[in-house]
Amino acid sequence: MGGPVLTPKNDSMWRTWETDQAYLISAASANNVSVNPNLIKYIDGVSAEIAPNSVYGTAQEMAEANVTDQRFNISWRFDVDEGFTYFIRLHFCDIVSTVLNNLIFNVYINKQSALTSFDISSKTMVLSAAYYADFVTNVSMGSNRILVQVGPPDFRNLPTNAILNGLEIMKMSNPCGSLVGNLCEIRKKSKFPRRKLVALAISSAVVFAVLVFVVAALLLRLHRPKKPKRCPSTWFSLPTNVGNSDSKVSICSLASTAQSHGLGRVLSFAEIREATKNFDESLVIGVGGFGKVYKGVLENGVMVAVKRGNPGSRQGLTEFRTEILMLSRLRHRHLVSLIGYCEEQNEMILVYEFMAGGPLRKHLYGSNLPSLSWKQRLEICIGAAKGLHYLHTGASDTIIHRDVKTTNILLDENFTAKVADFGLSKLGPTLDQTHVSTAVKGSFGYLDPEYFRRQQLTEKSDVYSFGVVLMEILCARPAINPALPREQVNIAEWGMYWQKRGQLQRIIDSNLVGLINIDSLRKFGETAEKCLAEHGVERPTMGDVLWNLEYALQLQEASIQNDSSDNSAKHIPEIPGWIPQVESVDTDRYDIVSDQVASDATTTSDVFSQIMDPRGR
Incomplete structure (x- = not known):
């Protein structure tokens, strides 16, 4: 070119x-x-x-x-x-x-x-x-x-x-192993001499008689029903990338090509049981309302995360099928990939790519892992924003995640962020719609208040939830912590209280004090404030959020480069009168599944009264 x-x-x-x-x-x-x-x-x-x-x-x-x-x-x-x-x-x-x-x-x-x-x-x-x-x-x-x-x-x-x-x-080459377009047709139309046809028919009958019982036995042992394959207009990553390339395959390619790359793979229960050593409890890497998540290794050596639904229970069937439907249509560097699934013997099992870093939550608080730097946190925010932006604009239909939170943002061994858990996802409004009317579902503390009141879902509901995630990353504390004083319980409200006073640095993670460029923090705070706007029309798109976060990262990197000569003149100094941290609680396990419209007058205590099942998904 x-x-x-x-x-x-x-x-x-x-x-x-x-x-x-x-x-x-x-x-x-x-x-x-x-x-x-x-x-x-x-x-x-x-x-x-x-x-x-x-x-x-x-x-x-x-x-x-x-x-x-x-x-x-x-x-x-x-x-x-x-x-x-x-x-x-x-x-x-x-x-x-x-x-x-x-x-x-x-x-x-x-x-x-x-x-x-x-x-x-x-x-x-x-x-x-x-x-x-x-x-x-x-x-x-x-x-x-x-x-x-x-x-x-x-x-x-x-x-x-x-x-x-x-x-x-x-x-x-085509299925006939040829680069000639009509070779298959030539072979189909070619005719044998009559004598050869008779001889071929007799020999075929003899061979058929000998093999019929063997074939029947093998079919009984090996036959497995296969799910019909879909053909969405999207691209899937090949499992073996070469060097620095992006390798992808169209799902509409030949069936043999799709199967060879494991697209839409249906796994047997025996394969999954072998991969997880018969669901060894020592391999459990997470537990949620849907069931346990196991670390496993498939027969081809690929390390995977296996999410197993509660055996014998049909609870979560809708989420199970939604996850398969959504992820079979999506492939993006910042979305967790679905490798396969199993739906036999009353089992509901999803198999994902393994994310060695685990959920973002445990890198922020509640574990003994090293604290993330401000640059790392910004890069994680940018990665997650790219994944959500792709959901909103990159697929053939707008897809609303509906459950954006720090436990659904996973990290690989290089701290690359990927959005996970699409069980609550829903197709967004079409061109002639402004919203989708649906029952309220999501996680307490991350729920868009406008969606909660009106049951009208838009992609701006994800933007609000992401704003809560931004504050959680900055302050390294749960979205909701009932152990704190009343005004500090909700991180979104508490963060915006200080942001609007221009003193957001008073509540940041103590591990970041003195290490954040003041301009970078200001841009980050402004972005979170816009995401957490009361009304969806006032919130930015995920594309705008992404742009602002990348700008905040540029400001931070520029300050680091100048640090050698400037001695961090623009960094936030140590702040006296630090607000003490109270032991956090894992309130992300409180999920909302409501079929009724909450009134505008709903109070915090009213909302807490709706928490009936303290399990995470």
């Missing part, structure tokens, strides 16, 4: 790289950009064998349309053979930005969203660094083209731009 022809002399893998002009649908939409190829960096996992530096040193970017708000895609069309699966590799290198996180765009393949709000620099951590992403898509019968597009997202207050540096398309 945007560069000259490269011959095998320029490529260690002996490829020829064509120019993209013949494939551009509208040449006026793109503008050639280039830099010195010697400036291109290859980070870990990406080498010159992936693509020459001349590929990464040139690109097509969005042309200047001389309008205030540029909203168009650069589109390339490639003619291919119908009925085949194609492997697609996209090459990216940010050669147009002067600072990190300034180039955010979307990528589409055959009008399906392949990458949403994609930020190259967040993957490479430096500019002018090579990066690639892999995809697999199926070209259905009746279609003979692949359409690749890049364009700007809707939510960013950043320069509108999108780029693509290079692209490779590889045709994969």
Whole structure:
């Protein structure tokens, strides 16, 4: 894209790289950009064998349309053979930005969203660094083209731009093991001579008679009913990523391709029992109202988290099926992936990717784990915000989580945050609706007061819950702590009391005192205050929340860089008269499931009186 022809002399893998002009649908939409190829960096996992530096040193970017708000895609069309699966590799290198996180765009393949709000620099951590992403898509019968597009997202207050540096398309053999489109039909239509057909019929009858009993016995032992597969318009991550690439596969690909990558996998109870050593109690890593969560290892060596419903009970069946339905449609770096499920012998079992760091909650309080730095907390907030933003805008339908809290934000071994537990999730309002009317469900302390009063659900209900999470992360205490004085019980109310007085630093986690840049804290507090607005229309979108959190992180990182010479002049000093911390209680176990509309006059004591079952989900 945007560069000259490269011959095998320029490529260690002996490829020829064509120019993209013949494939551009509208040449006026793109503008050639280039830099010195010697400036291109290859980070870990990406080498010159992936693509020459001349590929990464040139690109097509969005042309200047001389309008205030540029909203168009650069589109390339490639003619291919119908009925085949194609492997697609996209090459990216940010050669147009002067600072990190300034180039955010979307990528589409055959009008399906392949990458949403994609930020190259967040993957490479430096500019002018090579990066690639892999995809697999199926070209259905009746279609003979692949359409690749890049364009700007809707939510960013950043320069509108999108780029693509290079692209490779590889045709994969069909079920007949051939790259010839009609070979299967030729084989079907080919005819044997009559004598050979008679001989074949006799021998087949003899073989059939011998094998019929063996086959019947094997079928009785091995046959397992399979669930029908869905075909949503989304992309799923391949289990084996190479280097620094994003590897994904379309769920609409051939069935054999989907099965080989474990998409929508139905696991037998025997497999799960073996993975958890017959549900060994020593492997329990969590307990909730739905049941226990076990650490396990599948036969292929993949470590998983196994959530087992209470045996013999049908309680939670709706949540169980909702979780499967939602997660089978979603894949995102900041959403916990569903590996498979089991629904046999009256069991309800969900199998997820294993998150070594566990829930965010235990890294904030209630355990002996080391305290998280302010930068780590901001990065965790940003990761969770990206996951929620994807739910609200990245999927084909708006999805409202309805149970955003610190126990449903899990961390991997690198403290990457992923949103989990979609049992209460619900599709959001359509274009002609303003809300979804539904019974009140969620966790006490995180519940949107407007949703609680009116039973009218919108994505802004998630924004409110996330605001509570922000305060919980800042103050390292539960959302609700009845052991504290009355005015401090609710962290949202207590935090906003000090935020509106400009003294939020008085209640922050004592481990952060003197370590937070004052500007970063101010931006963080303003973001939380907007999230916790009384009315949904006054709250920002998750995209806006994400932007503000990333800005707060930039302020903190800038202060750290200046710290060596400035001696932390803008950091918050030690505060005398510190408000004492009272022993916390795990009030996140109090969940709300209400079918009645609460009046505007509901008091705190009225709400507490509704807590009947103190178990978490």
